[in-house]
């Protein structure tokens with residue numbers, strides 16, 4: 001299995017790692033059992049993502065896709081961030097090995113989960129805007145696919 | 146901490162020993178010849194193959210005519226299992242194996258289920274040990290074959306094969322052991338082990354890749370897996386890999402000669418490395434504390450994932466491996482780590498360091514320092530770490 005230089009660079013020097021203390025949007029996706037968890041923190045002001053940070057438990061691709069996803073949404077409006085697809089994350093990383101494609105899906109979901117949380121905090125139902133987000137389930141046996 | 150190169154993945158493959166290279170070189174340069182031909186150049190090749198066979202047999206207490214060369218450990222395992230099923234399938238349809246076998250064994254076993262065979266997979270304890278009592282209980286009147294590995298490739302645990310094979314013998318059931326990680330690393334004697342078949346692989350003990358052997362005890366009859374020109378006394382066709390078997394024999398002879406000294410050294414270095422690694426919080430050793438391969442240092446670090454650890458170690462010049470899902474190409478971590486009772490999320494954080502005889506204290510200290518740093522760095526970015 002081969003990672004592109006971009007993936008290795010984002011893995012070894014991840015951008016925007018950490019937490020945001022006064023984040024107003026936090027999303028958590030993935031499952032420790034399956035080996036990937038991503039947590040996204042955002043500061044959203046006037047519809048714009050003015051700060052974003054992440055924490056990831058997972059393989060090289062999981063870290064690299066999280067890192068790239070934060071770069072791609074930083075400074076963007078919510079609408080623009082919701083346009084972000086896993087494909088775009090992969091392309092920005094010069095591709096991923098086939099077995100790692102799910103990491104880019106997780107990165108896309110992490111962004112959506114954070115934005116979903118942002119709406120929830122304001123009492124707005126996020127589902128019509130963001131779509132359905134898989135909740136992290138710590139208590140039940142789940143199947144990794 | 147100055148960067149250095151440390152190869153700590155000898156269980157994956159080991160560097161070619163000088164002895165192996167010297168034995169191979171003539172057969173890759175000025176000499177050649179098909180051992181089956183009759184002119185003098187070919188007779189030299191035949192002689193070389195038979196000398197290699199005798200040396201290998203001698204190293205494991207077997208007779209030369211009980212050693213059959215193969216393309217490696219995988220072929221030896223496939224042959225022993227599939228051909229035993231074929232040979233003894235009329236007597237019964239039940240086979241027994243363990244939960245921590247290499248895929249060469251477990252997938253071969255699995256392939257038989259579509260032919261109406263039934264497989265019992267024996268569990269292991271938290272150290273990766275198979276219990277002789279469990280084997281005794283699993284044996285049925287229609288059990289025709291048992292395969293349990295000698296030393297595990299991921300956690301290094303060494304099974305009580307003598308005891309297990311004794312039980313098989315009592316019930317008259319052929320017993321095979323995958324000794325790929327054991328031969329050349331710990332003393333192996335087929336009579337003491339009481340096994341009927343034993344697989345070995347050259348590249349795990351300083352020989353070249355793509356060559357191995359299956360020991361088949363005299364009197365045990367299994368059909369060939371490879372059909373063709375009737376090489377290896379009709380049991381494994383294919384022109385002999387002359388350079389390969391010469392390299393394998395020389396490597397094994399050398400490994401056996403230096404074994405007492407090499408193992409004392411490896412034990413010392415492994416103990417030192419374990420001591421240092423276990424000082425990292427939320428870290429545990431895997432495998433048996435004593436009955437283990439002397440060069441295998443296997444651990445799990447909680448809250449982080451193995452592939453990330455391996456990649457960061459690589460950037461520091463250290464080659465190691467992990468049983469995490471990400472490195473296995475599936476989403477499940479290694480079946481061995483799950484079999485010893487580790488939860489999935491813990492098994493994902495596994496690291497195996499398999500040391501070679503030339504490892505130094507400085508290398509071990511460099512590994513420990515690097516791992517300490519890498520684990521800390523990954524934990525800082527892990528959402529599971531609340532440290």
Ligand SMILES: Cc1ncc(COP(=O)(O)O)c(C=O)c1O
Pocket residue numbers: 156157216217218219220222247249294296297298323325326346347348355356357
């Ligand atoms: C325990 C065990 N069995 C079998 C094999 C397969 O051997 P080979 O690589 O020679 O096919 C290996 C090595 O990968 C092993 O560790």
